[in-house]
Amino acid sequence: MADFLRSGGRRGHGHVRGHVVTQRAYVLQPVRSLPMRIGVWAMVCIACVSAGAAAMRGYATYADSAAPPAVVPAAHDELQDALARAQLALKQEAASRASVQKSADALTVEVRRLQAQVLFLQGQSRSRR
The missing domain is CATH 1.20.5 (Single alpha-helices involved in coiled-coils or other helix-helix interfaces)
Known part of the structure; x- marks a missing residue:
């Protein structure tokens, strides 16, 4: 190996144990x-x-x-049912109140119309006397 590194005009240059080292283009081959x-x-x-x-x-x-687990406890189901019943009762009460209010408004209009007629008839009876 030392012969490769040495330079000079010695006769042994280029020879390694009897083999001649040549200048070739080496290409890496895949392993x-x-x-x-x-x-x-x-x-x-x-x-x-x-x-x-x-x-x-x-x-x-x-x-x-x-x-969260998909299984709902029974107590939760009962609570949901009670809530649904309370909401239904509330909606029914609101509907009945609305119908009572509508009836009261219609009766108020009827009372005013009848009062107007009574006043008219009272005025007619006074004018005849």
């Missing part, structure tokens, strides 16, 4: 074949896709477990 490189690349892609799918499944499982 693995093309099918092997493609196979490794495909395996890496499959591993990435599998990791992504596992992460998505884990997130979905976490999101489902973090959600």
Whole structure:
């Protein structure tokens, strides 16, 4: 190896243990074949896709477990039923009050009309006397 580094006009220059070192253009050759490189690349892609799918499944499982339970307790159902009955009763009462108010308004109009007629008739009877 030292012979390679030495410079000078010595006769031993260029010879290493009886072999002549030539100046050639060296090209790096791939260590693995093309099918092997493609196979490794495909395996890496499959591993990435599998990791992504596992992460998505884990997130979905976490999101489902973090959600409130779908089972509603019986006491909650009874409370909802009582609330629905109270709302229905309130709507019925509001409707009955509206119909009573409408009847009262109609009767008020009728009373005013009858009062006007009574006043008219009283005026007619006074004018005849």
